[in-house]
Amino acid sequence: MSIPLSRTLLAAILFVIPLAAASAQESGGSAAPATAAQEMPDWFKRGLPGPGHAALEPLVGLWRVHFEIHGSLGRSPNDAPLVSDDVFCRREWVVGGRYIEDTTEGTIEGGPYWRRGWLGYSNMDRRYEWVTIDATNSTMMTYVGERGSGNQRPIDMKGEFTDQGVAGEAAVGKRIPMRTEIHIDDNDHHTIDLYFTPPGKSEVLATRAVYTRLGK
Incomplete structure (x- = not known):
């Protein structure tokens, strides 16, 4: 008993x-x-927190972000990307080291950009998980790795959302598969790519964010 x-x-x-x-x-x-x-x-x-969490330590800190918008925010993948170097990110451990909280903000094409996310590792499902909110969508974006994928490189997580038009007007109201890849080069550099798969089309790069460390 x-x-x-x-x-x-x-x-x-x-x-x-x-x-x-x-x-x-x-x-x-x-x-x-x-x-x-x-x-x-x-x-x-x-x-x-365990080894899966510890492997995320290189992502913690203060970062300058080279941000590129490709097939997102209603833009076509064939358009020249919108590019900004006026974006910054701060990440820190929260809830006793279980999650990394990411706050990214700045300006793109003269307009404000803001996003907050939480990245963690599920010990039970042995996979990475990523949830974000932003100042564009009214939907929480949720991505998960394959169950049992463990501490994979690059970190690869998939999700799906009901589009309000960020993948183009033809996608409004439709379920759009999405995928986030995190490439950790070293302690001071990493890249996060976001991909969408518009209805009836192949996967396209939506955004690319290249991070350079400013501080811990």
């Missing part, structure tokens, strides 16, 4: 342990003190 958790232990699990995990991750140490880890129930241990 399982023994109910005491209020003290539950408080340690829900509040103290995640903070310890985040601190330890920043210092390169273990996820939590050994004595505390021994007291954690198995269901909680399975949700602790």
